[in-house]
Amino acid sequence: MDIVGSVFRGVETIIVTTDIISVAAGGDGVGRLEDGRALFVPRTAPGDRVEVRVVEEHKSFARGRVKRILAPGPDRVAPPCPVAGECGGCAWQHLAYPAQVAAKTGFLREALRRIGSMESPPVAELLAAAHPLRYRNKAQVPVATGPDGGLRMGYYREGSHDIVPLPDEGCRLLQPAVDKALLFVREHLAELGLRPYDQGLGQGSLRHVMVRADAQGRAMVVLVTREAIPPGAADLAAAWVGQAGIVSVQNNLQAKTGNVILGAETKVLAGPDALDEQLGGLEYRLSATSFFQVNSEQTLAMLGAIMGLRPWKPGESVLELYCGVGTLSLPLGRLGLRLHGVENHAAAVADAQANALANGLPGLTFSVADALRAWQALPPGFEPQVVLMDPPRKGLEPGLAAVLVEKGPPELVYVSCDPASLARDVKLLAAGGYQLKTCQGVDLFPQTPHVESVNLLVRG
Numbered sequence: 001m002d003i004v005g006s007v008f009r010g011v012e013t014i015i016v017t018t019d020i021i022s023v024a025a026g027g028d029g030v031g032r033l034e035d036g037r038a039l040f041v042p043r044t045a046p047g048d049r050v051e052v053r054v055v056e057e058h059k060s061f062a063r064g065r066v067k068r069i070l071a072p073g074p075d076r077v078a079p080p081c082p083v084a085g086e087c088g089g090c091a092w093q094h095l096a097y098p099a100q101v102a103a104k105t106g107f108l109r110e111a112l113r114r115i116g117s118m119e120s121p122p123v124a125e126l127l128a129a130a131h132p133l134r135y136r137n138k139a140q141v142p143v144a145t146g147p148d149g150g151l152r153m154g155y156y157r158e159g160s161h162d163i164v165p166l167p168d169e170g171c172r173l174l175q176p177a178v179d180k181a182l183l184f185v186r187e188h189l190a191e192l193g194l195r196p197y198d199q200g201l202g203q204g205s206l207r208h209v210m211v212r213a214d215a216q217g218r219a220m221v222v223l224v225t226r227e228a229i230p231p232g233a234a235d236l237a238a239a240w241v242g243q244a245g246i247v248s249v250q251n252n253l254q255a256k257t258g259n260v261i262l263g264a265e266t267k268v269l270a271g272p273d274a275l276d277e278q279l280g281g282l283e284y285r286l287s288a289t290s291f292f293q294v295n296s297e298q299t300l301a302m303l304g305a306i307m308g309l310r311p312w313k314p315g316e317s318v319l320e321l322y323c324g325v326g327t328l329s330l331p332l333g334r335l336g337l338r339l340h341g342v343e344n345h346a347a348a349v350a351d352a353q354a355n356a357l358a359n360g361l362p363g364l365t366f367s368v369a370d371a372l373r374a375w376q377a378l379p380p381g382f383e384p385q386v387v388l389m390d391p392p393r394k395g396l397e398p399g400l401a402a403v404l405v406e407k408g409p410p411e412l413v414y415v416s417c418d419p420a421s422l423a424r425d426v427k428l429l430a431a432g433g434y435q436l437k438t439c440q441g442v443d444l445f446p447q448t449p450h451v452e453s454v455n456l457l458v459r460g
Contacts (some may be wrong), residue, residue: 014054015067020044023103025111025419027091027449028063037061042158043085045095047073075099080133081172087164089155090173090447101128101443104451107419108441116423116430123439127301132446135295136173138212139182140261141166143189143196145204151196153186153209173447177245181219182211184244192233197226199257205229207254208261212286213245214277215296220248222288224262226255229269238270247271250288262289274351282330284355290348291324295444298452302415302442303331305454309413309438310386312337319384319409321371321400322391326352326364328415332388333361340382341366342374371400375407388413395421396428405432412457417444419451426457434459 018031018039029044031052038061041052049071052064069076079085079093092100105126112121129135144163146152154166166186170179195204208224223229223237229251240246248271254263266273266288274287280300286292293299306328314336320329323341325348333339333356341364343349349368356364369377371389378384387409389396395418404412412434416422426436434457444452 016052016054016064017070018050018052020046020048020050020073022046023095023099023106023449025107025449031064033062039064041066042091043094045073045076046099048076049073082167082169083154083164086157087155088158088160089171091158091449092447093172097128097132097446100132100446101126104443104449105441107449107451108422108439108453111419111423112426112436112439114423115420116426116436118426118436121439122437123441126441126443126451127298127305129295129298129301129443129446131297132443133172134175135297135446136171137175137178137214137296138210138292138294139171139174139178140208140210141182142208143206145196145198151190151206153182153189175213177213177217177219178211181213181221181244181246182209184240184246185209185211185221188240192223192229192236194223194225194229194233210252210261210288212275212288212292214275214286215279217245218247218275219245220250220271220275220286220288221246222250222252222262222266224252224254226253228253228267234269241270248273248275252288264289279327280331282334282355283358284325284327284330285351285358286325287347287351289345290351291345293327293444298442298444299327302444302452302454303328305440305442306388306413306415307331307335309440309454309456310411316385317383318386318388319374319378319382321374321387321389323352323366324348324390326355326366328388328390329364329366330355330359330361333359333364337363338382339364340378340384342369342371342377344368344370370397372397372403375403384409386411386413388415390415391421393418393421396425401425401428401432404429405434408459410459412459414455414457416453416455417450419453422453422455426455429457 020029022030028040031039041064051068054064056063075096084093109123112118154163194206197204197207205226210222213219249269251267253265277284318339320341323343352366367377438456440454442452
């Protein structure tokens with residue numbers, strides 16, 4: 001490896017030449033400095049030989065930015081999106097899809113080894129996506145004032161709050177119906193006269209545009225603002241219904257600072273208050289704030305993996321934590337299980353209850369409660385034989401692993417969207433007598449380093 005030091009405006013700039021040998025869990029390529037420290041470099045692929053500007057140094061590692069690609073590795077491909085090198089919406093369009101699949105399988109195995117303290121993790125090969133582009137059924141796009149004073153819509157530049165404008169061709173990860181509606185909104189958003197929110201100044205109102213589409217191509221548009229949209233602007237937005245596949249326009253209020261996109265209050269400006277989605281022969285009612293997996297095709301693959309984890313038996317009692325709108329509950333309900341779902345988001349529970357009734361599944365019940373208090377919310381005489389859980393990226397909240405160990409259901413089915421939090425929780429549960437039997441990765445998020453997995457833990 002060659003290291004060249006130079007001085008630029010009085011600040012030492014270190015330029016190194018390195019070979020990328022692997023991909024780290026966060027998605028960065030990994031090279032080595034002359035002293036053996038790991039060098040993490042975004043937007044690189046295994047086999048690349050690159051010239052890198054070191055931007056951050058620590059005792060055991062450093063971070064850098066690509067200055068020049070000297071020789072591309074065999075897994076490097078041309079990104080299909082013209083702003084792929086700038087936009088932070090997805091970090092892996094330069095990486096061949098088979099290499100993405102292999103890397104994600106490795107992320108699961110390495111996390112369970114390093115964090116979960118498992119010598120031989122039972123990790124199966126990742127279930128790859130048949131369509132690694134055009135898969136997202138929802139977009140949440142920030143809005144800001146551009147350099148010319150006009151509105152700018154797009155995703156944040158990597159590591160910043162600068163917005164990279166949405167290209168005229170749209171986003172390559174979005175389903176066509178979402179893209180079509182989003183590009184329409186981009187063209188007509190300025191007509192509403194809403195000022196983008198500036199968190200630094202505490203001024204303006206318009207924060208995000210969310211677009212969700214169902215399997216029939218019907219789109220819901222949600223304008224996220226600090227305060228209610230004025231009547232005149234609301235009327236103009238309502239007139240979007242019937243154009244570009246838009247069937248519903250809503251206004252979500254989010255007055256809090258921070259990175260939580262949606263607030264608790266939503267007002268319908270025109271059209272229905274929810275979409276009626278179809279997935280795997282089941283119907284789901286999706287309101288604006290309800291969680292639903294963004295990759296419908298791979299959600300079916302994930303459901304298949306859950307079905308194949310263990311022999312589900314009619315009459316078994318299953319407690320589902322973080323049940324959302326019933327994405328996992330309904331398919332299991334068709335197997336004749338007695339299932340009770342718990343979720344702390346009241347709108348999602350209402351959707352789940354409506355979904356169960358609409359699909360003729362009276363054996364499914366739901367209640368509003370957080371996961372730590374799930375056992376207090378159970379119907380009389382309900383004794384879970386299996387606990388199914390699909391927590392957020394942070395994993396199980398503190399204390400929940402201890403509750404599960406105390407209650408002692410024979411089996412746990414853990415759906416994870418982060419290998420690190422999964423491995424941490426598996427280690428906690430292992431200390432209480434649970435053994436990880438199967439870890440099946442599923443690629444719900446192609447072109448990104450995020451990886452979902454379905455896991456079976458058995459007590460004793």
